[in-house]
Amino acid sequence: MDSVTKIIFVIFESLFMDTLSPKIRQLNFHGLKIEKKERLTKTVFMMDLVIPQNLQAKFTFLAGQYITVKYASGDDIYYHDFSIATAPHEGFIRFAVKINSEKSSSNYLFNNYNEGDILEISEPHGRFTLASKPHEFRTIVGFAAGIGITPILSHIKHLLHSESRTRIYLFYGNRSRQEVVFKSEIEMLVKQHPGRLHVYYFFSQDSASSGLFRGRLDAPKLDLIINQILHTDDTDEEATLWDAVDEVLICGKGEMIKELANACFHHGIPKKNIHFELFESFNDDIYPQEKEFPLIENISINFKLNQNNYTTTLPNNRFRVLQQLLAQKFPVPYSCKSGICGICECKVVKGQVELLENEYLTEKEEQNGQILACMAVPMSDNLELNFDPD
């Protein structure tokens, strides 16, 4: 799978409607004009899309959300998610794409769509968002790697624009200086907001950088950042800057998110204040699962998906629902398998499950019986699920 930005779904025309996940089927697409296309680095380009007057309401978005771009290449149709790099007040959509290889779908997008062309774009969606608190004095820390800067840049611009007292610390990792995406825009923001936006660059393969700023963003690096950068807080002599952190935003590949999220948690940030956006499929848990469950065997399960009804038996509850159904080759939708993307969302119609981790569902959705199949452990010997929207 191309790991350009978030997730790509490749669908063959003949199977088209049957293979789409319920989440993708629910998306509404509109044709938006490409106003600008620009190469940002050797392997990254960006596109700006105009939102016409009649679609303004449908394209209202929150900082941190993403769009799905639908485009055809030969017999394939791609559904490709890209985080929005602009803030809501900027009034247009910008997204950045990393080209991993000449044969990748992203390279096709770069070579075949130009300024003036129309792209099929979904209405914005996604939950890598923050509640707005314009009257508070907040400290927000962001960790981004490579192209993972896009949703964090959207947050930064939105926070600087809408929360006059909030300060932001961005730790941005890349392999080399040449690969820093949106460098001039970030530097401009630092200049325009002295004392409110602090940016530190880290390079894993740059011989000119040294000490703290050399290497990847990982758990040992976080220790150094806390001790060497986020120490004395000028606004509070009793505390450190790290003590003041209200929210943490992390965006990049799964391993980096896992390491930094756990490190932030061990350094005292509650899980509910650690937000992450995954830029590739990831088959691991972000936080370790240590809970033991009473053994239940021969679990009979019925589920509805894309208007089809399926019945099977799960051997036991040692593994989660999604993983067991995939092992039995059922076409259940998934992407991250880590409780982040929401693609495997379904409703418990009958029976009980325990949800191990949930970065996606709201409290209301959980109360309504919605679960994430990838994080659900069966807790009854009879289960009925519905993957189709109500």
Ligand code: FES
């Ligand atoms: S597959 Fe992403 S939340 Fe379950």
